[in-house]
Amino acid sequence: MFEEKRQSYPFSADNPQKNEPEDIFSNTEKFGVKPVAEKQKDIFDFKDEKSPIWKKLITIVIGFLIVTGAVCGSYLAYLKLSEVFKNRKEKSTIETEKINQQKVKIPLLSKDSDADGLxxxxxxxxxxxxYKIDTDGDGLSDREEARVYNINPLNPDSDGDGFLDGQEVRSGYDPNNPAKGAKLLDLNAEIEKLK
Structure with a gap:
C-alpha cells in the first residue's frame, strides 16, 4: 500500500525518473524583440506640441509665486517673533521695589543618628x-517606648512580669501593667464606654 504511494511521488528516492530539471520555457521563442524604454519627457521641454507653451509658463509662474510667498511669510514670522522676544527682554529689566525684608529664623532640624524617631x-x-534604635533590646524602638507606651526605654521588662516589652505589645498586652492578662487596649470595650 505505501509502496504505491511512494512511487507516485515524482521526487521520491525510490522513483527512478528524470534527474534533470524540466525546462518550462522550451516552447517559447528563442529570439524576441528587446523592449525599448521610452524616453522620459523633460518638464521644461517647450517643443512638445501636445500642450501649449502658455500652460507651461503659467505653471512655472505659479510655482515661483508659491515659493516666493513661503519665503516672505517665513521672514515676516521671524521678524514678529524677534520683536516679541525683544519686548520680553525689555520688560525683565524693570526694577522692582523690595518690601518687608525681615530675616526669618528657621529652626534647624534635630539630628537623629539612629533614625529611631528621637x-x-x-x-x-x-x-x-x-546609635541604637532599641537601646534595651526588648523589640520596641526607643521612640515607641518613650512616646507611645510611656515606658522606660532602658528597661526591657518595664512592668517586671518576666516578658519583654516588645513581646507583650505584639501579643496585645500592656507592657506597663504587671497584672496577668492586662490587655493593651480593648477597642470593643472602649466603644461601649462611649455609647
Missing amino acids: SDQEEIGLGTSI
Missing part, C-alpha cells in the same frame, strides 16, 4: 544610645 538631644536626656 533626636540625639532627646536620647541623651533619656540616657539611651544615639
